[in-house]
Amino acid sequence: MKTRTAPAASASLVIVESPTKVATIQKILGAGHTVASTKGHFADIPERGDAVDTENGFAVRYRLTEKGAAVIAELRDLLDGATELVLATDADREGEMIAHLLVEFLEPTVPVKRVRFGAITPDAVREAMANPTAIDASLVEAARTRRVLDHLFGFRVSPELWSKVRTGLSAGRVQSPALRMVVERERERMDFIKASYCSIEMTSGTDPVFEAVLRTLDGTQVAGSGDFDEHGEISRGMRVVDEVLAGDLVARLGASPLTVTGIENRDYRRRAPLPYITSSLLQDAVNRLGIGSKAAQAALNTLFAAGHITYPRTDSPHIAPQAVAAARAAAIQLFGDGCVPEKARHHRAKNRNAQEAHEALRPTVMSRREVKSAGTNAARIYDLIWRRTVASQMLDATGTTTTVSMTTVAAGKRETCVFTVSGTVIEVPGFRAVTGDDRGEPALPPLAVGDVVPVGAFGFTPHTTKPPARYTEASLIKALEEKGIGRPSTYAPIMASLKERYVWSRRGERALIPTVTAFAVDQVMQKCFAALTHEKFTSTMEDRLTEIVEGKAGYVDVLSAFYLEGDGTWPALSRLIEDGRNLFDPRVTPVMSFGVHPELSEEAVLRAGKAFKSRNGAWMPRPYLACGDRTVPVPDATEMDTLTRAHVFELLVQDRSPRTIGEHGGREVRIEFGVYGAYVRWGGEIARMPRDLDVLAASFEEIRGLLDNPPEPKARKAAAGTGRTRARKSSVARKPRKKR
DNA sequence: CAGTGAGCGAGCTTCCGCTTGACTT
Numbered sequence: 092m093k094t095r096t097a098p099a100a101s102a103s104l105v106i107v108e109s110p111t112k113v114a115t116i117q118k119i120l121g122a123g124h125t126v127a128s129t130k131g132h133f134a135d136i137p138e139r140g141d142a143v144d145t146e147n148g149f150a151v152r153y154r155l156t157e158k159g160a161a162v163i164a165e166l167r168d169l170l171d172g173a174t175e176l177v178l179a180t181d182a183d184r185e186g187e188m189i190a191h192l193l194v195e196f197l198e199p200t201v202p203v204k205r206v207r208f209g210a211i212t213p214d215a216v217r218e219a220m221a222n223p224t225a226i227d228a229s230l231v232e233a234a235r236t237r238r239v240l241d242h243l244f245g246f247r248v249s250p251e252l253w254s255k256v257r258t259g260l261s262a263g264r265v266q267s268p269a270l271r272m273v274v275e276r277e278r279e280r281m282d283f284i285k286a287s288y289c290s291i292e293m294t295s296g297t298d299p300v301f302e303a304v305l306r307t308l309d310g311t312q313v314a315g316s317g318d319f320d321e322h323g324e325i326s327r328g329m330r331v332v333d334e335v336l337a338g339d340l341v342a343r344l345g346a347s348p349l350t351v352t353g354i355e356n357r358d359y360r361r362r363a364p365l366p367y368i369t370s371s372l373l374q375d376a377v378n379r380l381g382i383g384s385k386a387a388q389a390a391l392n393t394l395f396a397a398g399h400i401t402y403p404r405t406d407s408p409h410i411a412p413q414a415v416a417a418a419r420a421a422a423i424q425l426f427g428d429g430c431v432p433e434k435a436r437h438h439r440a441k442n443r444n445a446q447e448a449h450e451a452l453r454p455t456v457m458s459r460r461e462v463k464s465a466g467t468n469a470a471r472i473y474d475l476i477w478r479r480t481v482a483s484q485m486l487d488a489t490g491t492t493t494t495v496s497m498t499t500v501a502a503g504k505r506e507t508c509v510f511t512v513s514g515t516v517i518e519v520p521g522f523r524a525v526t527g528d529d530r531g532e533p534a535l536p537p538l539a540v541g542d543v544v545p546v547g548a549f550g551f552t553p554h555t556t557k558p559p560a561r562y563t564e565a566s567l568i569k570a571l572e573e574k575g576i577g578r579p580s581t582y583a584p585i586m587a588s589l590k591e592r593y594v595w596s597r598r599g600e601r602a603l604i605p606t607v608t609a610f611a612v613d614q615v616m617q618k619c620f621a622a623l624t625h626e627k628f629t630s631t632m633e634d635r636l637t638e639i640v641e642g643k644a645g646y647v648d649v650l651s652a653f654y655l656e657g658d659g660t661w662p663a664l665s666r667l668i669e670d671g672r673n674l675f676d677p678r679v680t681p682v683m684s685f686g687v688h689p690e691l692s693e694e695a696v697l698r699a700g701k702a703f704k705s706r707n708g709a710w711m712p713r714p715y716l717a718c719g720d721r722t723v724p725v726p727d728a729t730e731m732d733t734l735t736r737a738h739v740f741e742l743l744v745q746d747r748s749p750r751t752i753g754e755h756g757g758r759e760v761r762i763e764f765g766v767y768g769a770y771v772r773w774g775g776e777i778a779r780m781p782r783d784l785d786v787l788a789a790s791f792e793e794i795r796g797l798l799d800n801p802p803e804p805k806a807r808k809a810a811a812g813t814g815r816t817r818a819r820k821s822s823v824a825r826k827p828r829k830k831r
Numbered sequence: 832c833a834g835t836g837a838g839c840g841a842g843c844t845t846c847c848g849c850t851t852g853a854c855t856t
Contacts, residue, residue, distance in 0.1 A: 109850065131850025140845080158851090185849055238847075245846020252845085259844045266846085392851085404849090580848060703835055713835070722836065765833030777833070 104173040106166065106193060108180050111396050112211060116179070119216045127169055129180065133159025134192050136238065140246045143239050145665070149650045151239055153192060163196050175202045178226070179219070182207035183448035184636075188234035190226050210411045210450045211401070233636040236646050240264070240632065243654055243664060248620060251668060255677050256611045256699050257712060261592065264632070265577045265585055267616055267624045270593055272570060273562050274605045274613040281732045283558035284323035288314050289337035289551045293349065293497075293510050296545035297536050303349075303497060303512035308332070308340075310507065319556045337551035340501055340508070344549045349497035349510060351542040359490040359515050363522040365408040365438050366451035366483045367476055369579035370572035375475055377565035377601065382468050384564045388583040390468040391452070399462050400454055400476060404579040407447035408438035410480070414450075417457035418484040426524055430485050438483070444575035444633045453480040478525050486521035495538050558732075561602035576629045595728045606727045607714035611682045611699035618680075619671030622662055631660050682714070683731075685739045693719035695739055700724075718743045726768065753791035755798045760791065771797060 103124050107116060110128040117126040134153040136142045144150040155163055170176060176199045178190035190205055204223035209215045245263040252260040291305035291313075305313050312318075314329040325331055332340070365371070369391075376387035391403035410418070415435045422431050440447055454477050462473045492515045499508050514535040517523070538544070562570070564586050571577045577585055593609040596602060605613075616624045635652075638644040657663035681696035688695045695718040702710040712727045716739055723742050725734070747764040754760060758774040769780035771794055778797050780789070 111851090129850080130852095132848070133850090135848095138845080181849085183849095189849070234848095241847045243846085247845095249845035253843095261845050263846045265848095396851095578848060580850080584848090698836085700836065711832085715836070717836085724835085763833070768833095770833060772833085779832095 102173050103175045103177055104166075104170050105177040105179050108186065108189060109402070112402075115211050115398070116208075116216060119211075119213050120220070124177075125169055125173065127166060129162055129166070129189055129193065130158070132156075132185070132189060132192075133162045134196060135159075136242060138246075140250065142246070143243055145243070145654055148647050149239055149654075151235070153195070155196065166193075167197060170197055170199060170201070173201060175204065177220070177223070178203065178205045179208060181448040182209070183446035184230055184234045184237070186448060187227055187230040188238075191228075191231040194226070207448075212411050212413065214413075215411065227640075229640050229642060232646050233639040236639060236649050237632070237636060239646075239650055240653055243650075244623065247664065247668060248623070251619065251671060252612055252615055254672075255615050255675065257608070257701055259702075259710075260608070260612055261588075262612070262616060262620070264623070264629060265571075265581065266588060266593075267620075268574075268576055268626050268628060269567060269571060269585060269589060270605070270609055270613055271616065271624045272567065272626070273589070273594055273603055274609055276559060276562055277605050277610075277731050279321065280558040280561070283321050285558075286319040286323035286325070286331075286556045287333070287553065288316075288319075288556075289332045289334055289553050290315065291332060291337055291340060291508075291549065291551045293549050294547040295536075296547040299534050299536060300547065301512055301514070301533055301535055303495075303510035305332070305340075305508055306496070306511045307509045308506055316554060316556055321558075323556065332551075334551075334553055337553075340506075341549045341551055343501040343503045344499065344508065345502060346546050346548070347499050347502070348546055349499045349544045351495060351538050351540050351544060352498040352509070353494075353496035354538065354540060355494045355496075357492045357494070359488075359492045359517070361488040361521075361523070363436070363485055363487050364479060364482055364526070365441075366410055366453055367479050368406050368408055368440075368451055369404050370406070370568050370582060372452055372472070372476070373568050373582055374565040375479075376472055377563060377568075379475070380468075380471050382472070384568065384583040384586045386468055387472060390472045393469050394462065394473055394476075397462070398455060399459065399473060400452060402449040403452065405447075405449035405452060406442065406445040406579050407440050407449060408451045408483075409440075409447060410438070410451050410453055410483070414453055414457070414480075415484060418453075418480050421457045422481050422485050422525070425481075426485075430521070430524070432484075432486055436484055442572065442575055444630065451480075452476055457481075478527070482522035482526045485525065486519055488517060488521040488523045489519045490515055490517040493535065495535065497544055561604060563601040563603060565601075567603065574626050574629065575633060576626070604728070604730055606712070607682060607697065607725065607729055607731070608699055608712050608727055610731065611677070611714075614680075614682060615671075615675060615677075618675040620664075620667055622660070623664070623667075681717075683734070685734075685736045688718050688740055688743060690740075690744055691718045691721065695736075695743055697725070697734065697739075716743060723747070752789070752794075755795075760794075760798065762789065773798060 105116065105120065105124050105126045107113065107126065107128050108131055110130055113126045113128050117124070120126065134155050136151045136153055142151060176197070178193055180186040180189040194203060205226050206219045206223050208219045241264050245261065248262040249260065252262055293303045295301050295303070307313060308330055311330045312328065314325050314331045318326045318329050372391070373384045373387050376382040377384060382390070388403070391400070394400045395403045415437070419431045419435060438451070454473070457480070460477065462470050464470055492513055494511055494513045497510045500506070501508055512535065514533050567586070568582045571582065571585070589603070593612065594603040594605050596604060622628065635644060635649045639646065639649060652658040653661055654664045657666065677699065681698050683697040685695040687693065695716065697716055698714060700713040700715050703713050704710055714725050714727055716723045716725055721743055749761050749763040751759055751761050755773050760771065760773040762769055762780065763772055771778050771780060781797065784793055
């Protein structure tokens, strides 16, 4: 709440972006200053496809948003009695634009200063206030260019998806490459060819017991999981041990002891981690705590509002000097004098697109070891942040990794078998002492060349190679951050928006699985707009924006190259749109083709389908398989790597008429086929057919358990609805989907 | 959740990046 008392005679109105910063800065500046906030952007270009006049110098007009009008009205009142206006918005591109728009909409008659706080500490704030500058017009120009480019991308490309795939779909500079990565990964999984191999292990008869693995067989390397490519082919010069050979070898090895034939020592070093930035924290929240990006970001906001941590949306690992000192002191207090490097560490962002307007995520007060409400997301995340902050100032973890080679000769064919085992002795635990990820390295008994190692047993384990893992929220955020796509304030919203339309996860799992719709959309993007979904698109754009900041290019140059003319790297968007209209017709080209069906003698294809209204009024996408005039619906939330050619062919000829298989409690039990696959119905009750049962052959006995304990009805978490229940006009913040 | 894919055409959808509340439980 802002007070409406008349400002003091020589009051200066200081405007920041975040209301939660106001109190802190007010306290630092004291009387004579009134601190207020814009609550982020308050003006924007209209949400209409024709908001940008591409014919006339890409002219746009920023207008106040509904909430923004109220903010500006309030700031105007405060400005009334002020003698100067201080623009203290964030020291990044968007912050410069907000400062510029403040001048445009407030129309101040008093002197205007621009200050940039490096951190919200008394020293940093006072120093910034003492060194005011002016608004950087070229930074504003770069911000406007970014805004208009994103608008053109989103609002001119999305309609192409409506005509080619289905209404309501979306494309954008950030979401389209993100979707591309998820879909591409799924394709890699579909094309992946598994390979089988065995590992042969020796369990020692020593104390402590250790396990060594067969590395070479008669001088030839034995293949492990990393030695196969995606086609299941083995790298050259490697040997695959199959089950027959493995069983035979183990039998012939008997219990013959090994002789140590080599010992190799290597230095071991793990660098102390950088302090958290938003993206790395969200990754750890997901990976280490199992907290989703949305909940994690919300917890960060809570911690910030309570004054426990620094600003929660940051791309800089830099920490203010006093905080570095406090972190070192905390480390020394816990682990003694020798646990920190002589010189304090200072970190800069690795990503060259980082704007570093805020400090790293760190506790505001290092002596606050924990926050109240133990066990909550906020408390657990605070603990992560506290530990990481201390860890970032501690020594690297160092030690020695020892690899021991042991040799024996198998009976019979007398192959020479070399087994190896590695162990690491940590000499300096360094930061690991505080982050707690001190993985217990297996201890090895002291061994020397020539020693005989008694054997407990030989054995073997069959393995198959695994396709590349699907992205999770954590790994996708990491990939986006590394490629400079998206900003700290947008990672969590991007994940939410992908989940709303294009990806889903199995219950209780984190892997992001693209929907059929996602494949259809990505196909259009690849066929018609490939250059725009390239992972380098954003970094190329950032290079152009840098040229604007450096005065080497202008707003019209960059947008004209993007939209009208194209340049070396970008084909003109207007041209792509026009060409794309003739280039790709989804009625001709299906989402996927499986070849000619051997019985139906027509091409089997997967189509995205249009949306149908479900019982509860939501518009649901309905993809289907088609072959001639036969169609079979498939859920949008399908794991595409299960749609193998054989499975598709089978689905197309499957008898899908309902059949009665028994009776339960006086009611007929039937297997029926719905749009989401087979299900069991008895009376009014319904249960999805378990995945592992053969739909055609399932007997009454097999589904009996289902009848007694019907599974919980699945929460309709809208894997991918195009239908929205939320109405969204103007730039009012997104509301969560209403529960039905 | 649990049976639709024609054709016509009205009226609608959609971006990224800043930032909080105001609803409940």
